[in-house]
Amino acid sequence: MSSSTQSGARSGAQDQMSPSDITALEKAFQDMLSSTQVKTVSEGSTTTREPAHEDSEEFDFEDEYSWLDRMTPSESAAFERAALETLFTAEGLPVPAEFRYLLTSESDIAFPSGNDVYDHSLTARFSLDETELKNPAAPKDFFDIQNLNRAISPADAERSDVQKRFRNPSDAPDPNAACIMGFGADNGAHVGVVCDPRTRQFLRAHPLFRKPLCIEPHYSAIPVYIAPSGVHADAGQGLFAACRITVKERLFREPPLLISPARISGHIALQFDTFVVDRVVPPRVRAAYDALHNCWPASNNAEHRFGIVRTNSIALNFPTRTREDPLTGCFQLLSRANHSCMPNVVFEWDYKTFQGSLIAVRPIEAGEEIFLSYTDISARKAVRRETLQRMYRFKCTCLKCGPN
Numbered sequence: 338m339s340s341s342t343q344s345g346a347r348s349g350a351q352d353q354m355s356p357s358d359i360t361a362l363e364k365a366f367q368d369m370l371s372s373t374q375v376k377t378v379s380e381g382s383t384t385t386r387e388p389a390h391e392d393s394e395e396f397d398f399e400d401e402y403s404w405l406d407r408m409t410p411s412e413s414a415a416f417e418r419a420a421l422e423t424l425f426t427a428e429g430l431p432v433p434a435e436f437r438y439l440l441t442s443e444s445d446i447a448f449p450s451g452n453d454v455y456d457h458s459l460t461a462r463f464s465l466d467e468t469e470l471k472n473p474a475a476p477k478d479f480f481d482i483q484n485l486n487r488a489i490s491p492a493d494a495e496r497s498d499v500q501k502r503f504r505n506p507s508d509a510p511d512p513n514a515a516c517i518m519g520f521g522a523d524n525g526a527h528v529g530v531v532c533d534p535r536t537r538q539f540l541r542a543h544p545l546f547r548k549p550l551c552i553e554p555h556y557s558a559i560p561v562y563i564a565p566s567g568v569h570a571d572a573g574q575g576l577f578a579a580c581r582i583t584v585k586e587r588l589f590r591e592p593p594l595l596i597s598p599a600r601i602s603g604h605i606a607l608q609f610d611t612f613v614v615d616r617v618v619p620p621r622v623r624a625a626y627d628a629l630h631n632c633w634p635a636s637n638n639a640e641h642r643f644g645i646v647r648t649n650s651i652a653l654n655f656p657t658r659t660r661e662d663p664l665t666g667c668f669q670l671l672s673r674a675n676h677s678c679m680p681n682v683v684f685e686w687d688y689k690t691f692q693g694s695l696i697a698v699r700p701i702e703a704g705e706e707i708f709l710s711y712t713d714i715s716a717r718k719a720v721r722r723e724t725l726q727r728m729y730r731f732k733c734t735c736l737k738c739g740p741n
């Protein structure tokens with residue numbers, strides 16, 4: 338499966354954008370494409386260009402934006418429509434409804450950072466909205482987890498093994514997961530978040546709250562592809578380098594599909610089905626989430642969807658949470674990386690831009706599988722094996738562990 342085949346349904350987020358938002362976004366995007374300036378990111382205090390390749394002297398625009406040439410006919414059509422739309426606005430004419438999309442149902446085009454409309458770059462100003470942070474009122478536009486309870490019928494609950502294993506009336510309400518919210522563009526959240534009330538307050542104050550979240554670079558320009566893993570016959574899919582990747586290169590950034598606490602009660606676990614189905618997340622996100630791997634046995638959809646969270650979540654450091662009690666994220670691409678105790682990439686989460694990324698820790702050749710470590714690689718083999726078996730249900734046979 339290639340990364341572009343995963344991006345199925347139309348993004349609800351983009352559907353809901355106002356014509357002026359779309360125009361501004363389109364203009365910024367066009368400006369960015371025609372710009373001769375290389376966009377910069379700051380690493381700590383130093384501002385540096387993010388290298389496409391360590392060994393390339395000049396930034397190669399043709400190469401960087403070659404995905405424009407590789408657009409499918411429907412993607413091109415979407416661009417044409419967007420251009421038309423810009424014309425309508427310039428003429429002061431109402432924009433016909435059929436032009437109100439920048440995205441097609443097949444495309445998943447996101448906007449590289451550095452534009453001045455939705456700037457997700459690391460140099461962008463980051464300031465939490467103080468009024469929102471001080472606002473004690475429970476916002477109306479969030480689901481109260483208690484209200485979702487009714488979505489699980491008693492019959493379903495009775496049948497569910499998850500229910501039998503975890504459900505305990507004293508679990509509710511779970512302080513770790515008292516609310517469910519969408520984070521991302523208005524009326525079309527890109528990220529579904531299960532969190533505690535304090536985190537909810539922080540997220541509401543985040544500069545990107547209700548803004549479209551972007552994927553960098555565009556999916557078709559990301560130097561990885563998804564294919565059956567070579568690590569083990571049962572390992573499912575894996576991520577592979579599409580070209581040579583140099584050490585310290587950041588492969589891509591992507592926002593999570595879903596965020597949830599690492600420790601979660603059975604009461605909340607059972608809500609995952611409803612949560613994902615109940616349109617808390619838009620169709621694109623739901624489809625991407627459902628396509629992820631589940632290593633846990635499941636006899637119904639609730640168990641299956643909870644299994645996906647358990648299989649694919651990566652710890653994210655949030656200002657509201659401790660290292661011992663983190664929130665975790667499931668990612669469309671990132672979560673496809675398999676484990677090795679000798680990884681070739683590390684994971685990095687940036688709360689400011691709301692994106693996770695993979696960074697190469699050594700050169701990776703084209704066609705080589707990309708591996709993350711799911712556990713503490715300084716721990717003894719027996720400890721690593723036990724952790725991986727307990728949490729991810731596989732026996733690691735990487736070079737460091739050996740076959741036995």
Ligand SMILES: C[S@@+](CC[C@H](N)C(=O)[O-])C[C@H]1O[C@@H](n2cnc3c(N)ncnc32)[C@H](O)[C@@H]1O
Nearest residue numbers: 569572573574630632649672673675676729731
């Ligand atoms: C986050 S997913 C990784 C992507 C997954 N392989 C897929 O098909 O989408 C984690 C699951 O992948 C499998 N896996 C990851 N690393 C593995 C390895 N080194 N050996 C065997 N299975 C592995 C296990 O089933 C694990 O629960």
